[in-house]
Amino acid sequence: MVNRQTGGYRDAHIEIEKLARTTGDIMESAVQELIGTHAQYFRNDGPDLKHILTGELIEDFVGKLKKEKPHYYASFQPLSEEQVLDEVIEEACLSPSPAKLGRLYKAVGDVRYHEILKQWGTDAARMKPGIRPEWANKPEIKKAANRAGNPFSKEGWNLTKQMALVKSIGPEKAAAIARRVGCKIGDTKPNADPRYN
Secondary structure, three states: OOOHHHOOOOOHHHHHHHHHHOOOOEOHHHHHHHHHHHHHHEEEEOOEEEEOOOOOEHHHHHHOHHHHOHHHEOOOOOOOHHHHHHHHHHHHHHOOOHHHHHHHHHHHHHHHHHHHHHHHOOEOOOOEOOOOOHHHHOHHHHHHHHHHOOOOOOOOOOHHHHHHHHHHHOHHHHHHHHHOOOOOOOOOOOOOOHHHO
């Protein structure tokens, strides 16, 4: 094999396999997909292998796999509803756009939407980004703050807000929010189970 510094030929199929296997617990099917589908787009450019469309180095391409294609790895676990909602909130509040704010509104409804924007200091009318509240950085405080904003939780129990939530986002999504704290629509009191409080 020719030394890389001399600018000799490097086979993209061999290199992508070697690099992929160093990224962690990548599945064999993912390695074979990289070899069969992606390697053909890398060409030698001096000592480097570059993507013919983007100019990206093969090392950079493989280095981003864990973030961009987490399903390639054996340790992959899909995001929970709560994690997805956290991402939607963070995107909408830190870099607002009509599409991101619309996704947030659709996910949480009118009442909670305005509460979240106020907590993050985001101005939706001017598309002015807010700042991450202190509680968003600490998981235990974050859970308590989220429970307080949930009208089905022990901390935020409010029948009027529950019905407003059902009207604004629909019964399916409202039921999902209620399930997060172990309740269902129509309950007369909050769940006392300590796992949800």
